[in-house]
Amino acid sequence: MAAKTPLKLDGTNVREMASGDYDKVIERMTYLYLSDPSVTLSQVGSSGTLDAMTDTRTQAGAATTHASSFRSAGDTPDVSTVTVSYDKISLATASTSAPADTNNIRFPAYITGTDIKAMSLQEMYDTYASDAIDAIIAALPYQISTSTSPPSGYTNVSTTAVFTDTRANAGAYTAGGITETQDQPTTITNYYLHRSNGTDVAYTATPMTINGDGNLEELTSAEFDVIAKEMIRYTAENLASNKVRYYIDGSGTALGSGMVNTKLDGSTYQQREVGGDDYRTQEFPAGSAATISTYYLRARKE
Amino acid sequence: MITKKTYVTAAFIDADRKNIEVLLNMDHTDAKTLTPHVIEADPDSKDYQDLLKIVSEDNLHEQTWNARKQESDAMIAMAKELAKGAGIVDEEVQVQELVTTTKLYPTLVDAIFSNMENEDHLFALKLALFGIQEIKESTNVAEKTALRKGKNKIEVLQHAFNITGVRSLNEDTIAPTSVLSEDRITEDGDYKKPVVKKKTTTKKTTTKKKT
Numbered sequence: 001m002a003a004k005t006p007l008k009l010d011g012t013n014v015r016e017m018a019s020g021d022y023d024k025v026i027e028r029m030t031y032l033y034l035s036d037p038s039v040t041l042s043q044v045g046s047s048g049t050l051d052a053m054t055d056t057r058t059q060a061g062a063a064t065t066h067a068s069s070f071r072s073a074g075d076t077p078d079v080s081t082v083t084v085s086y087d088k089i090s091l092a093t094a095s096t097s098a099p100a101d102t103n104n105i106r107f108p109a110y111i112t113g114t115d116i117k118a119m120s121l122q123e124m125y126d127t128y129a130s131d132a133i134d135a136i137i138a139a140l141p142y143q144i145s146t147s148t149s150p151p152s153g154y155t156n157v158s159t160t161a162v163f164t165d166t167r168a169n170a171g172a173y174t175a176g177g178i179t180e181t182q183d184q185p186t187t188i189t190n191y192y193l194h195r196s197n198g199t200d201v202a203y204t205a206t207p208m209t210i211n212g213d214g215n216l217e218e219l220t221s222a223e224f225d226v227i228a229k230e231m232i233r234y235t236a237e238n239l240a241s242n243k244v245r246y247y248i249d250g251s252g253t254a255l256g257s258g259m260v261n262t263k264l265d266g267s268t269y270q271q272r273e274v275g276g277d278d279y280r281t282q283e284f285p286a287g288s289a290a291t292i293s294t295y296y297l298r299a300r301k302e
Numbered sequence: 303m304i305t306k307k308t309y310v311t312a313a314f315i316d317a318d319r320k321n322i323e324v325l326l327n328m329d330h331t332d333a334k335t336l337t338p339h340v341i342e343a344d345p346d347s348k349d350y351q352d353l354l355k356i357v358s359e360d361n362l363h364e365q366t367w368n369a370r371k372q373e374s375d376a377m378i379a380m381a382k383e384l385a386k387g388a389g390i391v392d393e394e395v396q397v398q399e400l401v402t403t404t405k406l407y408p409t410l411v412d413a414i415f416s417n418m419e420n421e422d423h424l425f426a427l428k429l430a431l432f433g434i435q436e437i438k439e440s441t442n443v444a445e446k447t448a449l450r451k452g453k454n455k456i457e458v459l460q461h462a463f464n465i466t467g468v469r470s471l472n473e474d475t476i477a478p479t480s481v482l483s484e485d486r487i488t489e490d491g492d493y494k495k496p497v498v499k500k501k502t503t504t505k506k507t508t509t510k511k512k513t
Contacts, residue, residue: 146338151303152329189338254347258321258340266377288373291316294340 003127004119006108006207009218016111017205027201029132029232030139032225034198038094038233039244041142043158043193045088051248052087053295058168058264058285063179066279073269076281079168081263082183088162089193089297091246093237099124099230107227108207109216118210128228129235129242130301136236136244137299143194143256144297151256154194161190163259163295168285175270178280188289191259193297243302252300259297265290303328303339304352310336312353313366317421319343319451322362324353360443363450367432374429418454427455431462440465 005016017025041050061077098121101107107119119127143151148159169186206219219227236244246255266287272280304324312324322343325336341349357365417423428450432438440446445465452458 147328147335254342254349257338258342260315260321260323260340286377288370288377291321294316294321296342 002123004108004110004123006110006119006127007116007216008205009208010205014208014216017207021203021205024201024204025128025228026131026135027199028203028225029128029228030135031198031201032229033132033136033232033236034139034141034196036229036233037141037195038096038237039246040092040094041157041193041195041246042090042092043088043160043162044090048087048090050087050089050091050246050297052085053163053248053259053261054293055084055086055164055166055261056263056292057082057084057166057183057185058267059183059185060168060173060180060285061267061283062182063280063282065179067277068279070271070273070279071281073281073283076269076283079267079283079285080182082185084164084166086163088160089246089248094233096230096234096237098234098238099227103212105210105212107209108219108224109210116210116216124231125235125239125242128231129239132232133236133242133244133301136232137253137301139196139198140253140255141196141244141299142246142297143196144191144259145194145256146189146191148190148192150192150194153197153199155197157193157195159192162193163191165189165191165260165262167262167289168264170264170284170286173270173284175272178270178272178282180282180284188262189260191257194256241302245300245302247298247300248295250298250300252298254296254298256297259295261292261294262289263292264288304341304349304356306356309353309356311365312357312362313369314343314362315340317425319363319366322350322353324349360447363447367429367450370425371429371432414455414459418456424452424455424458427458428452431458434462434466437462437465 005022007014008017008021058079059082061079064071064076099106101121104120105118107121107124109116109118110123111117142157143154144162145151148156150156165188166185167188169184172184172186173180203221203224206221206224208216208218211217235242264285264287266285267283268286269281269283272282274280304326308326308328310325310327312322315321315323320343322341324339324341326339328337339349341347341353344350353362413423431449437446437449442465445461449458449461449465452461
């Protein structure tokens, strides 16, 4: 099988579609898919199907107390790492069926050189599937951003963050407050998931099909929309080597902002004397923010 | 998303220089709220291609150094405040002792020839080197880039020397980062001792400003 060039009605003549017509079909398929995707992502409370992401932050060590002297830095427990898992993105598929090839003449007609034939379903896939899926992924079906206001052309999947970067709130720890609560985090950045609305694009020409009488007729835009949408939704969900899937990291196209896990990279040793017979020490988080990891939501064709 | 209109600044966020945080001024957010957008430093990434239309890779490295230097300065300032508050150290005395020549060079040699690939050390060394105006303002992009990417101290220093060359001077000069520089020198050319709490053992030093 191979890609075919559909016929179109050009005034009163029947011609093969031009490459510009084909490009518009691909753009239209992209819009039809993005406005009603068959592979979707959602924000969930826990146990999402995509890989979990980890946020880490430092917390103060446990405080020491002694009746006559301060414990040394070496004898004071070190700061430690608090780890929080974010497993909040789930992928779902819509259980679509392959478009039916009614009477083997439902799909666009093409010319073999001497004959006019209707495309088979496999020829439809060969003609459109790969390019359309590439276009869908390039259009970024989902995006991660740091705002609950979605980017232009996108809709919030949820205003609950799918990942949150936290760090120890170094300013909240004071020597005068020893014994300080060990874990005193502050939120640095929330990351949210948004879905593309797609961009409505019209066909420059629609294909011709063979009708029940064996004659050629031009499909209306609405009629070809139905076929195109059925095909691309099924392709994205089920067609081997052309499925759309989403992952945290790995290969593929990055969708929006990376999600950064940062952590303070140092600590400070502090002392406090209370009432002459209570010598306290504690280590607090301090230092600069260091990037521990950066996660990307990615789309790929597989 | 990354356009001249939305772009504010950008800097690498990791030691491997693989990810860049781009601060954007987006229409959909408050004008005063910048939107951080993290992208891969990948030539195939559209975001990265868009970014390089606005700012050069060399400028990205420059901005990264500036951002990290600001963070580093802020951290040092905070540490000093904490130390002073706790009455633990008098940094001025310690710094002055450190620059006494006989003590400086063993420390310097030890710093260079130990932990040669330590990331924190490398960062501090590169930061200090880029504090030298001649390096910072050098137009030798290849050497500056190689210096930034240096994997060990020797390599980093070699590239620094390639930029500065060997100076032939007839008089001693003051290192740009020395406590003997700038406001530590009186108009008469005498060294002005820093205000310290403890009595220092360092002798009064007389030196001349570089002319």
